[in-house]
Amino acid sequence: MGLVKRTKENLKKCLCIKCPSYAAVCKVKSIPDNLVHMLKKDIETVEHMEGLFCAFGKSKCITREKGCICPECEVYSENNLSKMYFCLEERGK
Known part of the structure; x- marks a missing residue:
């Protein structure tokens, strides 16, 4: 479940x-x-999407860290998130 x-x-x-x-x-x-x-x-009821990983959980496709732009995202700042790589790890890392 996402944040x-x-x-x-x-x-x-x-x-x-x-x-x-x-x-x-x-x-x-x-x-x-x-x-x-x-x-x-x-x-809201969609179980998984490949995007908006902070809401839908980790990717089923992304497997490697190649840089993270989460802190640049408006969704990230509006929700006071502090972790990164939501695409690779549930609830970020």
């Missing part, structure tokens, strides 16, 4: 897609599912 509310507003602010750890292969693999979830009226 942040699963809302479209938070998803719009999310920088995960720009993160260097989010490899191009992972981005391409996640596009179909993420688009379906984004079109839903309410993403």
Whole structure:
């Protein structure tokens, strides 16, 4: 379970897609599912998304630390988060 509310507003602010750890292969693999979830009226009940990892938990695709931009994200600061790499570890590390 993530630390942040699963809302479209938070998803719009999310920088995960720009993160260097989010490899191009992972981005391409996640596009179909993420688009379906984004079109839903309410993403609060979505079990997992490849993005907004501080809300949806660690990635099922990202496997290596290549840099973390979590502290630059508006969602991160608005929710007073202090850890990083939410994509690699539940609740960050």
